[in-house]
Amino acid sequence: MNTRLHKLCRQLELEPETLPAPRPADVRRRVNRALGRTGRPSRRALRTALAAAVIAALAVTSAVAVARSSLLQTFFRGDTQVLEGQVKQPYASVTDGVWTLTVEEVLADPCQALVTFSIQAHTDEAAQQLNRPGFFNMDTLVFSAGIPLSAGIGEEEERNTPTRRFYHLTLAYTQSPGPLELRLGMMEEGLTVSLAPDVDTVELDMEQAAPMLLGEECTVRHVMVSPIGMRLELELPPGQPTQSVFAQAFLLLEDGGVASPSMLTAGQGPVSTARVAEAPGDRYEVIWRFDQVLDLSRVTGIAVGDRVYSLSGGASSPWEGAEDYQTFTLPSLDIRGDGNPFFSLDELCAGLGLSYTWDPDSGTARVEGRNGPVAVSARAWEGQVLTEDLDTLRRALGVGIELSVWVTSGTEELPLTWIILP
């Protein structure tokens, strides 16, 4: 087995077995032998023990407080305590003796749902199929939940075992989609899981002008905020290009702080921007999924454009902080043709009022950030100094620097928006 330890030995020109590295499979065989189980149940034994296509609900569907939900750990960083008791843990399973599909946890707000599920193999043949490269493809899982605006599936490799693989499913939708139906392509029977919202929300109606990219404006008509995300419903003048649809609502916090969707998504863009109506103006819904859980009790108001809307009601008031939140667009360069964006350090620093020095020998640039200097990888290209190291810049340029990457596939330039906070 080509373990990393063997690689290190080869890189150091040592014998690979200088430092032996037991394979987990060999260790597992020893453990199983010692515990008295030498193999898996035969297919016949399973079919005798389980009726074909039995649907078994293994737990209640109401929210059950269980320590440290793995769904929350998968999707959110930082403190998730406020949501620990609100994750539905249905543990609904369906099995045919060869495969078992289990929905483990569900968390939903009115416009998006997070689901974790697992696929388990009960025979040697199924286990081989499970571990084959490309096992999970478009035919492996069939699911429907109304007409989602966006859907994504990811694997949770750290949880996988040789006979069970874990995945998560994310959905965003404009209306409550009804129950989620899932079925493994290899099975005849599937599961039905409720996506009813579990979490508290804050919702405001308004008719508020708000800036977008490239000097354009939209009208925000509705804001919904939950601990896991935000949805803006906005209207554009007819014919405005979709690419520039981008508006923000800022959350004003009880400690005087401000949180933007960019801040709560670590600089990632919305998970969905969809046109939902065409007349009289183009109506869009923009949905964000946070990467940290928002405690709604800390939110006192929502700022859109130059107005503040208090959660306690009443008319809106001028937002004194409006001018401090500026947006400028920094074009990115796909210099390798692989979609990986590079950014001009000159333009970046000029726009943020920073400075940098570049060392071509080491291929690094030292950017003087608000919290001190930070080193990023940098390279020369056509008379410019470019960097791709956004992760370092996001973390190190200090409180008050926000950025949102807006990636448009199929074009040479990937527009990047920086939102500067004080």
Place this chain on the structure above:
Amino acid sequence: MQEEKLLERLRRGERAALEQAVERFTPYVSAVAARAAVGIGREDLEEVTADVFLALWKHAGEIQRGSLRPWLAAVARNRARNKLRTPPASLPLEEGAPDQRPGPEEESQRREDARRLWQAVERLEQPDREVVLRYYFYEEKTREIAGALGLNHTTVRSKLSRSRKKLRQWLTEEGMV
């Protein structure tokens, strides 16, 4: 945090959780054991590692929250040192089968090389040493390492590259390379 969930499932007696623990922690447990018993051979190391997981299965209920890794490390070190004190069993070969076990000279050389390699790793300064242990020995992902040590992803990679150069230099000076 996923370790907490794993521990809870082990306490409930979920066999799948034990399998998952084996998959996840075999590199870590075997690295700790190998470090405690420098020069230990593959068979013995495999046996020690399996013993640690058998102990985990038996004693999961006694492990405090947040203590899974330290517990595994402590048991691994103890078992490895006990193994060193136990005379090796002499296993009969199958009749007619070629003996593919390393000869005594080869094994002695391997143990010496292992000792020097461990010494070289121990010479690395922190956090470089920790980065090398986590990446090569514990098989953690670079992003996990970056998060655990408060470094960024690029820094982890450059530390690995720099550390490899240093290890190679030191081993060359010792005549191993």
